[in-house]
Amino acid sequence: MTDTAPGTGGRRRGRPPRTESAGTRERILDAAREEFAERGYEKTSVRGIAKAAGVDSALVHHYFGTKEQVFEAAVEVALVPALKVRDAVLEAPLDDVGERMTRFLFGLWENPATRKPLLAIVRSAVTNEAAATVFRRLVASQLLRRIAGEIDAPDAELRAELAAAQLVGIAMMRYVIKIEPIASADIERIVERVAPVVQGHLTGP
Amino acid sequence: MTDTAPGTGGRRRGRPPRTESAGTRERILDAAREEFAERGYEKTSVRGIAKAAGVDSALVHHYFGTKEQVFEAAVEVALVPALKVRDAVLEAPLDDVGERMTRFLFGLWENPATRKPLLAIVRSAVTNEAAATVFRRLVASQLLRRIAGEIDAPDAELRAELAAAQLVGIAMMRYVIKIEPIASADIERIVERVAPVVQGHLTGP
DNA sequence: GTCTATAAGACGATAGAC
DNA sequence: GTCTATCGTCTTATAGAC
Structure with a gap:
């Protein structure tokens, strides 16, 4: 609907074409913040974050790498x-x-x-x-x-x-x-x- | 050597006859304190405590029950x-x-x-x-x-x-x-x- | 971009032999 | 009193299908 392929002459010409699915990345970070805040680092699991964000745990790794990198991305x-x-x-x-x-x-x-x-x-x-x-x-x-x-x-x-x-x-x-x-x-x-x-x-x- | 079986008329008549092996119990508590202090509750494992104390993990459970009971016994x-x-x-x-x-x-x-x-x-x-x-x-x-x-x-x-x-x-x-x-x-x-x-x-x- | 499947292992706890 | 063996569950992380 609001999508414009590159070269169509649409609005967002400068925007990098990656990231198709809206706020999945942000949803994961939100969930991660919540989990880390409530449980601390050790007690928090990547699976728990994924479930809270409504995605698969492999996707969390796909975006951010290791658990520690998820922590850094979410918190800092x-x-x-x-x-x-x-x-x-x-x-x-x-x-x-x-x-x-x-x-x-x-x-x-x-x-x-x-x-x-x-x-x-x-x-x-x-x-x-x-x-x-x-x-x-x-x-x-x-x-x-x-x-x-x-x-x-x-x-x-x-x-x-x-x-x-x-x-x-x-x-x-x-x-x-x-x-x-x-x-x-x-x-x-x-x-x-x-x-x-x-x-x-x-x-x- | 210093041991006196009940009924022999030796010194410690009032002492409950349980606990044969000297300081195993204390060694476990010492190790538990060390582990909990260094790593915190979640990161500490019963197996790790047992290894540090030089015993089997089943023995830790035998003495103290659950991990939480080990914590209480060691710390308080x-x-x-x-x-x-x-x-x-x-x-x-x-x-x-x-x-x-x-x-x-x-x-x-x-x-x-x-x-x-x-x-x-x-x-x-x-x-x-x-x-x-x-x-x-x-x-x-x-x-x-x-x-x-x-x-x-x-x-x-x-x-x-x-x-x-x-x-x-x-x-x-x-x-x-x-x-x-x-x-x-x-x-x-x-x-x-x-x-x-x-x-x-x-x-x- | 998102998932399934799975490897590879650590965990708490118990039953039971000795 | 101490250990072996094991169950069942959880974990991080990766390879690869779609």
């Missing part, structure tokens, strides 16, 4: 949009960064589109070295080192990491292990207490 | 001695509790005898519900609720949990994911910065 791209928000955090004035980092964390975790890949990473990073590498790159290289770069102190890196540890711990207890009452607590009440602590780690005495 | 008991230290933490004056909790954490994780079961719990709790329950009982019920009980504030429980989140985050980054420089940082330098933060969560403004 989903966090790219978050990089823009991160840049906004980093461009803010430094005496504001505690609250901004804290709100950045909750922004990521309260949004289902980013919570799933994050859950997948955390659930997998504790046992899978590839996922641990993604985690390190995400937390350490992408965020901490840049924040540390702006702090004028001899122990800038340690400070930045302790601030991150506070936030990582909250994410673990609220979103992964789900310990009450922090799992259900109002975000504003948490921000109120945590933002000054993060700020203190970074620029305090 | 190993932390009982820590309860005494915890009691010392709780009996200390409240304006000291920040530093004491922080040092308590490092005491647990720097000691190989307690680090292994802790690693096993953390590595397993993110994907295994039984392990998550152990974690909640350990952190929440056993420690937090008792600390919260001593704080005179309306949000005592949230305060205690945010303090714990700071410590949990440090443990995650230092011992589980191993992010530098916090993974190699001198403990005293960390305590110096973290103890006041924990104290502030509990008794601060």
Whole structure:
């Protein structure tokens, strides 16, 4: 119907002619994110992903290769949009960064589109070295080192990491292990207490 | 040599006569702790535990039943001695509790005898519900609720949990994911910065 | 692009011999 | 108390038909 073969003079002349079947690829990635987020790397099976996506498991391999490559394809791209928000955090004035980092964390975790890949990473990073590498790159290289770069102190890196540890711990207890009452607590009440602590780690005495 | 059959009039009359072979049971538990700590629950196999202990996998089942029962037997008991230290933490004056909790954490994780079961719990709790329950009982019920009980504030429980989140985050980054420089940082330098933060969560403004 | 078929093996758990 | 043997199920991954 909307299809136009190359050379017919139709609309999408520039589009590469591969990929006939609409969103199969995306459906697989969606399913993979969901499975990895819920079960972690080891407990997730390629067959399970395929079933959730309504396709055969061989097709998953056909698109992405090994299970580990499925993980990378499903998880890492989903966090790219978050990089823009991160840049906004980093461009803010430094005496504001505690609250901004804290709100950045909750922004990521309260949004289902980013919570799933994050859950997948955390659930997998504790046992899978590839996922641990993604985690390190995400937390350490992408965020901490840049924040540390702006702090004028001899122990800038340690400070930045302790601030991150506070936030990582909250994410673990609220979103992964789900310990009450922090799992259900109002975000504003948490921000109120945590933002000054993060700020203190970074620029305090 | 030191063996005395029942009725011979030897020393250990009260001892139940079962368990002929010396420390096989303990060897299995040791191996299980090691495996669960290194690989997490899903990646650990009963066969792997058996091989590490130098026995057959059927023997592991014979002693402990299912894999989940092996986990419980190996992990939970190993932390009982820590309860005494915890009691010392709780009996200390409240304006000291920040530093004491922080040092308590490092005491647990720097000691190989307690680090292994802790690693096993953390590595397993993110994907295994039984392990998550152990974690909640350990952190929440056993420690937090008792600390919260001593704080005179309306949000005592949230305060205690945010303090714990700071410590949990440090443990995650230092011992589980191993992010530098916090993974190699001198403990005293960390305590110096973290103890006041924990104290502030509990008794601060 | 999507499937069937299958290789090649690891897994948890049990029955039963010794 | 310890092992052998085994059942039944699950896994990743590939070759190849359509």
